Amino acid sequence: xxxxxxxxxxxxxxxxxxxxxxxxxxxxxxxxxxxxxxxxxxxxxxxxxxxxxxxxxxxxxxxxxxxxxxxxxxxxxxxxxxxxxxxxxxxxxxxxxxxxxxxxxxxxxxxxxxxxxxxxxxxxxxxxxxxxxxxxxxxxxxxxxxxx
Amino acid sequence: xxxxxxxxxxxxxxxxxxxxxxxxxxxxxxxxxxxxxxxxxxxxxxxxxxxxxxxxxxxxxxxxxxxxxxxxxxxxxxxxxxxxxxxxxxxxxxxxxxxxxxxxxxxxxxxxxxxxxx
Numbered sequence: 001x002x003x004x005x006x007x008x009x010x011x012x013x014x015x016x017x018x019x020x021x022x023x024x025x026x027x028x029x030x031x032x033x034x035x036x037x038x039x040x041x042x043x044x045x046x047x048x049x050x051x052x053x054x055x056x057x058x059x060x061x062x063x064x065x066x067x068x069x070x071x072x073x074x075x076x077x078x079x080x081x082x083x084x085x086x087x088x089x090x091x092x093x094x095x096x097x098x099x100x101x102x103x104x105x106x107x108x109x110x111x112x113x114x115x116x117x118x119x120x121x122x123x124x125x126x127x128x129x130x131x132x133x134x135x136x137x138x139x140x141x142x143x144x145x146x147x148x
Numbered sequence: 149x150x151x152x153x154x155x156x157x158x159x160x161x162x163x164x165x166x167x168x169x170x171x172x173x174x175x176x177x178x179x180x181x182x183x184x185x186x187x188x189x190x191x192x193x194x195x196x197x198x199x200x201x202x203x204x205x206x207x208x209x210x211x212x213x214x215x216x217x218x219x220x221x222x223x224x225x226x227x228x229x230x231x232x233x234x235x236x237x238x239x240x241x242x243x244x245x246x247x248x249x250x251x252x253x254x255x256x257x258x259x260x261x262x263x264x265x266x
Contacts, residue, residue, distance in 0.1 A: 054207050078207060086204020106196035107226055108216045112205050129225045136229060146230060147195050 008067040019050035036069040080138045094143025102143040193219045
């Protein structure tokens with residue numbers, strides 16, 4: 001029993017944080033504080049790591065908190081929907097995907113977005129064509145029409 | 149003997165006829181090929197012309213704006229990405245068969261689920 005308690009599992013926290021702008025109390029603070037992580041430490045490290053990314057771009061991060069309260073985190077590329085909304089020039093996706101269309105995006109946009117996403121760790125082994133098809137699927141859910 | 153002579157004559161004529169027909173065909177093909185390539189260059193594959201600014205894709209700090217390149221600088225598969233993927237048939241036990249079976253199975257499950265609500 002004591003051995004099982006000592007091997008308490010590392011907890012994983014998934015957050016979407018604007019690059020370079022960590023440390024607001026509502027999203028980041030309680031999520032990390034509940035697991036015993038000093039949020040200031042995390043925010044300094046996070047801002048340093050995302051310094052090369054345009055400030056404010058939502059960055060999905062995966063924070064692994066060990067039982068002894070040390071943490072490591074991984075950052076990924078911004079969500080595909082973020083790029084699609086920017087490329088189409090819209091603020092929000094449509095309320096009725098498939099029926100109401102919001103914006104238009106070209107296949108060249110899709111190619112460039114796929115190139116960005118393929119730099120991610122979990123997308124590196126995939127062929128670019130597959131990634132492009134994933135992005136076309138995301139665009140369909142957003143109500144953004146993909147035009148050749 | 150006369151039979152042999154009859155056999156000889158048409159062979160000679162046949163060879164001559166063949167030579168004429170091949171040259172006629174090759175002459176006809178060349179202008180068609182030229183016309184086709186000119187047509188391909190004229191009609192663009194994409195609505196996005198060269199050097200259009202692709203907004204929002206320069207998400208790194210200090211990255212210059214991303215510009216669209218010319219149509220032929222993009223891979224061929226990009227122009228077919230909007231259509232469902234066609235798998236070449238590679239015989240029994242191949243990928244095409246598996247993909248087809250998976251789609252059929254999924255549809256069968258959906259139909260069964262729907263019928264159970266009726």
